[in-house]
Amino acid sequence: MTKQIRGYLELLERFFAEEHSEEELLKMRSELLQRIAFYSHERLIHLIVTMSFAVFFLLGLLMCFLTDSKAMIALTVLFFLLLVPYIKHYYFLENSVQKMYLYYFKVEKL
Numbered sequence: 001m002t003k004q005i006r007g008y009l010e011l012l013e014r015f016f017a018e019e020h021s022e023e024e025l026l027k028m029r030s031e032l033l034q035r036i037a038f039y040s041h042e043r044l045i046h047l048i049v050t051m052s053f054a055v056f057f058l059l060g061l062l063m064c065f066l067t068d069s070k071a072m073i074a075l076t077v078l079f080f081l082l083l084v085p086y087i088k089h090y091y092f093l094e095n096s097v098q099k100m101y102l103y104y105f106k107v108e109k110l
Contacts, residue, residue: 001042002089005096008035012103029107036100043093050086057083 015028060076063069 032104039097043097046090050090053083053086
């Protein structure tokens with residue numbers, strides 16, 4: 001997904017670096033709206049997953065303080081190790097969609 005979004009953002013940069021007809025701008029506006037909707041849905045799913053892992057990590061951390069189980073410590077560390085890449089990916093998704101909004105507003109002004 002990351003490669004796909006980066007590729008699309010590069011395409012948008014190249015598109016807006018040139019002059020285009022009204023018809024091409026309308027076509028790009030429509031495609032951009034579809035992509036924003038698609039990536040916003042992806043962003044929502046990743047927010048849910050990221051928040052779930054954050055809650056699991058916090059519950060595991062609480063259980064580590066209440067019990068002395070090595071298995072619980074290992075599980076909590078695993079949740080943390082999975083949470084870090086999820087946060088990184090969600091951050092990328094959020095910023096990418098925000099950039100797409102800016103491109104959309106640019107099309108609206110033209």
